[in-house]
Every structure is written in structure tokens, then in C-alpha cells.
Amino acid sequence: MSVSNKIMGAFEKASWVRKMFEEGAIRKKKYGSENVFDFSLGNPNLAPPLKFSNLLKQLISEDTPQIHGYMPNAGFVETRQAVADYLRKQHNLPFAPEDIVMTVGAAGALNVVLKSILNPGDEVIIPRPYFVEYNFYLDNFGGIPKTVDTGPEFSLDLSLIEKAIDSNTKAVLINNPNNPTGKVYEKDQINQLGELLTRYNQKYGKVIYLISDEPYSKIILNGTECPSVLNAYKESFLVTSFSKDLSLAGERIGYIAVNPLIAEKKIIQDALTLCNRILGYVNAPALMQRLVPSLLLDCVDVTLYKKKRDMLTEGLKEAGYDFTIPDGAFYLFPKSPIPNDVEFVNALQEENILTVPGSAFLGPGHFRIAYCVEDETIERALPGFARTIKRFARH
Numbered sequence: 001m002s003v004s005n006k007i008m009g010a011f012e013k014a015s016w017v018r019k020m021f022e023e024g025a026i027r028k029k030k031y032g033s034e035n036v037f038d039f040s041l042g043n044p045n046l047a048p049p050l051k052f053s054n055l056l057k058q059l060i061s062e063d064t065p066q067i068h069g070y071m072p073n074a075g076f077v078e079t080r081q082a083v084a085d086y087l088r089k090q091h092n093l094p095f096a097p098e099d100i101v102m103t104v105g106a107a108g109a110l111n112v113v114l115k116s117i118l119n120p121g122d123e124v125i126i127p128r129p130y131f132v133e134y135n136f137y138l139d140n141f142g143g144i145p146k147t148v149d150t151g152p153e154f155s156l157d158l159s160l161i162e163k164a165i166d167s168n169t170k171a172v173l174i175n176n177p178n179n180p181t182g183k184v185y186e187k188d189q190i191n192q193l194g195e196l197l198t199r200y201n202q203k204y205g206k207v208i209y210l211i212s213d214e215p216y217s218k219i220i221l222n223g224t225e226c227p228s229v230l231n232a233y234k235e236s237f238l239v240t241s242f243s244k245d246l247s248l249a250g251e252r253i254g255y256i257a258v259n260p261l262i263a264e265k266k267i268i269q270d271a272l273t274l275c276n277r278i279l280g281y282v283n284a285p286a287l288m289q290r291l292v293p294s295l296l297l298d299c300v301d302v303t304l305y306k307k308k309r310d311m312l313t314e315g316l317k318e319a320g321y322d323f324t325i326p327d328g329a330f331y332l333f334p335k336s337p338i339p340n341d342v343e344f345v346n347a348l349q350e351e352n353i354l355t356v357p358g359s360a361f362l363g364p365g366h367f368r369i370a371y372c373v374e375d376e377t378i379e380r381a382l383p384g385f386a387r388t389i390k391r392f393a394r395h
């Protein structure tokens, strides 16, 4: 066998994403891409802000020496200073450049954090449904996912998290706002989670880290804010990127913010910097790092995602779908009208509507619609959504 057994197994586990991609390609060829309604990927359709392209043009026209060269593994100090200044205001915490590591997106950031803290066999508690790439990231370093159900409307179930904690727990990993549900956790819940972990640190005499993955933190659709994990708990990492809020997913730029009040700060900072290097990232992309200081307060026009959400939820409600209205990100996670979500997603495919079964996120009985698509795609797909649910209502 040419590839490792583990990777052969990973092909199997990642089969949903591959299947949707392959199915989409076949259908687009057969029916024309304008007639296939692809809601399968979280690839933002909005263009990055004009300011981004103007700054990029200006930057490359300046002919700065060494502009494409290596830099310190954690990133340019000016970039990290700017991120630290931004976070200091956001969280009212004494951030310094040393607390920031610039990374290859949020995915790179998560891998760097996990490599830094995990010993093989360490468990990481994750509320489900969740972005299942986490399983691969954990497995990269011998970590074991321990998943727990969420409560009403996908809120955190703190009692289930508490039950899952034992002496093998190394971290709790949350994603706020959540992919695939669009849930934004409430501040009270985040604070209670912080209190819970503090209690268990004392009980076990060791630290349980809280990692919050927040690439959608600026995409909030209900007028609230993404609550601060850093204020709720000292032993925490905030992981984020500009993939979604600036539509720069392909440019691979993000960062890790280590809580300035974390206990073993210096060794953690050193570990993150080393891991960024030895995972082969070496450093985050140089040009993007140069632009970050000017873009920290910018975001795509979130009202456009809200409009898409409203158009989709109104249409689906009328058709008879059951769902919780998402507060953030650009995903809707409706209940499948039949228990078998895979069967339902296959039925939608017959209408050339591509979605992902909830099972792929450990949320069976649901399916995910990534509505970061053109308004017209939503509008034209709604009749197909309506026909599909009707087909099953008749049985």
C-alpha cells in the first residue's frame, strides 16, 4: 500500500466532504454550474473589502527589500504588536506581542496549539455537533476527542461537560460562533465554563486548557457579541483567522492569542513558536502579515449574510422545515424531516441542491446549509427545498 493505514482510514472518515465535492463536480458538468445549488462548503462568497486589495497593491508596489523573506517564526513583531493592541482593547487584558503567534489560518493555529500541549492519549472535550476536522487535528498529535451533546438550541450543556472531565482531560475545545449550527454561546455560559474548569484544575492539581476557535467571531447576526473566553478563564487560548470575516480563506492568515494571565506563559509562548516552525508552517504568509495591522477593525458587510440568512430561513420555514435561527456564522442546521439525514441529503441532491448531512458533524438527524452563496442561489434553490420536504411528508 502506497499510503499509510492511518491516511487510508482518514479518506474514509473524510468521505462526506469528498463525496459532496465529487457529486457537485459531476452535476455541474451535467447540468451547468448555474443550475447546481452548492451549499456544501464554507467558502465565503463576498469579496474581501476593497481596502484589502488597495493595501495589497500598494504594498507590492513599494519594492521593500526582503519583503518576501523569512521572519521570526511567531511573525513580524509590528503585526503581533498591532494584534496585541487590538485585543487589549477588546478584552481589557494586558496583551503584549509575545502573547500572539501569527499562523496559517485558524486550522494552522489549532494544530500549533494542540501540538504544543498534547501528549498522546490526552483527551479533549468537544461539544457536538462540531467541525470534524478537529478529529484529524487531534489525531496528528495522539489526542483523543471526547464529544458531549449540546443542550437546547445547541447551547453548551455544562453538566455533560463536567461529567466528561477526568484525569485524562487536557483541554476543552469550543467553536464560537459554531460551525455547523451558527450558535453563539452566551456570556453566562462561557463564564460558567470558566468557573467549572477552575474548580477541576484545583481538584486534579493540573491545568485543563480552554481553546476557543473563533474564525466567525465578527459574523454575528443578532446584534450581540461573541463573549470573551479570555475574560472567563485564565488558562485559555483564542484561535482565529481572517478567512471568514475578510473573505481571505485562501490566503491562510490567522493567529493564536495566549491569555496574558496564563500560568506557564513563557514556556507556552516558546512551545507555540517552535511548533509553528516544526509543523512546517515556519511562519504565517509574509504579505498578509504586513496587511493585518491595517485591517483588524475591518470586516465584510455582515448585513449581507443576515439578508441571506433571512431569505433562506423565511423560505424554509414556509416550506415546513424545522430549525433554530442561527445567531452567527453563515450556516443553518435544520432538522432532517426524516431520521436518516444522509437519505434526505441525497434526496436534495436530486434537486441539484448540495448540503452536508449532520452526521458528518456528529449531529445526526440534521443537515448543514452553508449559505455563503449568491442571493440568487438561495432564491432559485428554495422551490427544490420545498418539493423535497413535500415528497417525504406524503409518506
Ligand SMILES: Cc1ncc(COP(=O)(O)O)c(C=O)c1O
Pocket (backbone or CB within 6 Å): 042, 104, 105, 106, 107, 108, 131, 175, 178, 179, 213, 215, 240, 241, 242, 243, 249, 253, 254
Ligand atoms: C470552525 C472552524 N474552525 C476552523 C476553520 C479553519 O479556518 P481557516 O481557513 O482560518 O484555517 C474553519 C473553516 O471552515 C471552521 O469552520
